[in-house]
Amino acid sequence: MDMGVEGSVVCHSGVMKTRNDEIHRLHSTVCKALSDPKRILILDTLRHGERSVGEICEMLDLPQTNVSQHLGVLRSKGLVHSRRDAQWVYYSLVSPKVTEAIDLLVEVMETTKTPNV
Amino acid sequence: MDMGVEGSVVCHSGVMKTRNDEIHRLHSTVCKALSDPKRILILDTLRHGERSVGEICEMLDLPQTNVSQHLGVLRSKGLVHSRRDAQWVYYSLVSPKVTEAIDLLVEVMETTKTPNV
């Protein structure tokens, strides 16, 4: 009698059902998007507004092919939105919560004192 | 003149230096810890206080070997702390910010409407 709060069903000798599914979806979307350093860098690049692919490449000094691949992943995970304007494609965050989350993760890192690398 | 705020050095035709390093450390610690669904589940298990390895195994229905491996990763990343009591080892979060971050990531997932899987 110390858990089982917040609307989740607890199956004894089993797993919390809805919470389990929720976390698996969390992993396959947001967490998987953050599981590569370059993708985090790209998201950070979009912090202050939309950027074209070429602008991101220049800011991060990365080849275009690679940036397009990562942007494709981020879009498939639903974290960024793309808008075409003539020859250029501009990417932007679907929500400011994305960078808010990154900032909170940085806070977590700092409170954990990052023991080893 | 649209970026370069918050104490980071911007190298034109280069990359933001200190921010770059910060994000790479973020990835190799916190984000890498969250890059596996079972590890997120384990962290969620510790939300309300410390648990022994056996308790975590039972709650998540996972083999002990596997749980120990993941706990080893989480400890090496600095997200959990371990305490030995007789034959048992109790794990706990180093900071409540860990689950706060997970909760915010869930919020991000929900705002992005998770388009595909």
Added chain:
DNA sequence: TCCGGACATGCACAGATGTGAATATACACG
């Protein structure tokens, strides 16, 4: 000191994933 339970570690392997090279597609312009 021997035994059993709790937990950790090393190893081998399969599956996932980031990367570059080459190529394809979309668009503007003349």
Added chain:
DNA sequence: CGTGTATATTCACATCTGTGCATGTCCGGA
């Protein structure tokens, strides 16, 4: 329509990482 620029996609490959199995270590009890 042909050319150049911007971006996306496919493919092959090297690397990483989660997993199970077997084993090792730590601890308490008889």
